[in-house]
Amino acid sequence: MSTTENIIELRHITKIFDDDGFTAVDDFNLEVKRGEFVTFLGPSGCGKTTTLRMIAGFDVPTSGEILLNGESIVGLPPYKRPINTVFQRYALFPHMNIYNNIAFGLRQKKTPEEEIRRKVRKVLALVDLEGFEERSVSTLSGGQQQRIAIARALVNEPEILLLDEPLGALDLKMRKEMQIELKAMHDKLGITFIYVTHDQEEALTMSDKIVVMNEGKTQQIGTPEDIYNEPATAFVADFIGESNIFSGIMTGKLKARFCGGEFACVDDYPEGTHITAVVRPEDVEIVPAGTGTIDGVVDTVIFKGMHYEIAVLSGKNEMVIQTVHSAKPGDRVGMRVDPENIHIMKAEDHTNTFYADINSAHRIEYNGHTLDTSLTRIIKGSRRLENGNILDANGEVIDPARMRILVSIQPEDIEMTDDQDAGLIQGTISNLIYLGDHYSYIIHTELEQDFVVYDEDLWNMDDRVSLLMPVEKMSFALRKK
Amino acid sequence: MHFSRKNLGIPYAVFLTVFVIAPLLVLLFYAFTNGQGQFTMQNLTGFFTDPNALGTLFYSLLIAAVTTLVCLLLAYPVAYILGTSRLKSRSVIIMLFVMPMWINFSLRITALKEVLTLIEGNLARYPFTNAVIGITYDFLPFMILPIYTTLEKLDGALREAAMDLGADPVRTFLQVTLPLSVPGIISGVSMVFLPAMTNYVVLDMLYNSTYIMGSLIGSYFSAYNWHGGSMIALILLVIICLFTLLTSEDGEENPRGGALL
Missing domain, CATH: 1.20.5 (Single alpha-helices involved in coiled-coils or other helix-helix interfaces)
Structure with a gap:
């Protein structure tokens, strides 16, 4: 791909903030073609806004290059870049009327007043706010301020328009309308748009290309279809749309075991590979018990208008299913999934994760054992009230009936023992690979989960072991049930 | 109940x-x-026909104007740096400016007197300068705080928006930051200008011969002329009201008022 086709290129961009040493963006690479609509998508704190600010010039990358039309602009201050920004909360100048707000950029370039007047009128027509010149900012609604902010940026005819969560402050209906209008504006003007949002639906609706980010790193770059259908990592699968995500293992040629069953699949990995399996809720078929790949008991049924959302418990695993047929909680059902609809990827890391419950005494319980820790110790910012309730960092009561704890522990932190009652859970060794200086074992537990354990000693296949997991090695996260 | x-x-x-x-x-x-308790306009006309009284009024206005300007020029850069940076230590620095107010007033002014004597030799040589220095010293925090509060509340995105639209740092300051900090400036000016006209205690303690409106009222009262002194106080009150009325009208037009007072 030649550089002239790319309007902007980011090469190995890293941003580490001086004051706290926080790495906001880590080795970010991107090429944007002229006229493309690119969206940075990710949860808050993933580095998407920082990346945008570096393109605008408000933040300077710690290392890396930003090329505009093939030339580096890293040293260029924001007021010298042919790039304009639509800010999150609009940032309209409150001491100027609408006309002067929009004219601000043109005046800096010493444009003749006659031309300014013509351009302002034209851009106000574009955003459908003709005749608003003399109005003051405070008399405008949120949606109107948003349009003025877009007009103020567009009137400068930038090469690239940056939009930082521009629709975040609008209500749902207005947001949907603006999505369509922005997309139409982009198609009409042919300007390159770089858009930042945490709303996956917005990203899928509007973009030519989506960059999914998490913790400062690019997770996947692709078209909306690619990202939805072929997520590259478990994070992307989880973030885009709803997914059932299981960790599992390849048990043979095009065979994977996860969620307590052995499924046929179309992704080829060597036997014994630790994998992450993603199944979209709409791809699971409910069949009579015993005739599917796995069986389970219906836990909850929620009517969603177009479909039912049914959660089925199979052992300790939960499968969420979207279907037009209802079911009754307590029903025993079978489940099957088309091999094409099972998306298998190699597990990025071998961190073991499992869900533990919060009991009525606010203790954490797993497989009948109570963990030797407390909620306030493991949930950052949480505190116990005098009435015994526990609040999370946002001040909301943690309800044991609705919340559970996602526990993560590394393979090297788990120890195997013959003493069956000593560990948190028991299982049999279903796979082992020698990795040079240690063995990697897969332990299939009685709760139909697979744990990865590293051990220097050789154990035998099908040995029955108990897993010792020290609480201080675990990390915890609060999740909705 | x-x-x-x-x-x-x-x-x-x-x-x-x-x-x-x-x-x-x-x-x-x-x-x-008057002294007999009868209604009279004598005190009012007396003030405006007495060249000494009028001279004092204009001299007070001059001292107050210069003091306010000096305060503003000293306070704005400090308030700007503190209000717009992300300095972690800024509350400490603010504290440093406010702390003199916690020290006993007479002790503070006596210290200033000693310092000025040390520098100038004889305090009587520069009465005007010393008056301005004394009052500035006393009122500087009242100028810093409202401007700081306004600038600190100012959305940083506005400055970024100006830069994004092609304004260099100087234009960004002149066209965006400064106009939007006007409420804080007005608030600071009204807290310094008006007291500066009457605060003769500072001058007295500096052995300063400068005669301002406060001194004039004080001299009337020490001569038991309650009627003349009251009229001057009333005239000052009217001036203050007019000033406040003028500036607050200006401030209300600005939707981002948000100064300290």
């Missing part, structure tokens, strides 16, 4: 009546009466 929220205001209402409204009425009474 039914308790309403309004009852919470009773203590202040009592305070207001006894210490603000009543003295104002007394002031009004004295200003328009």
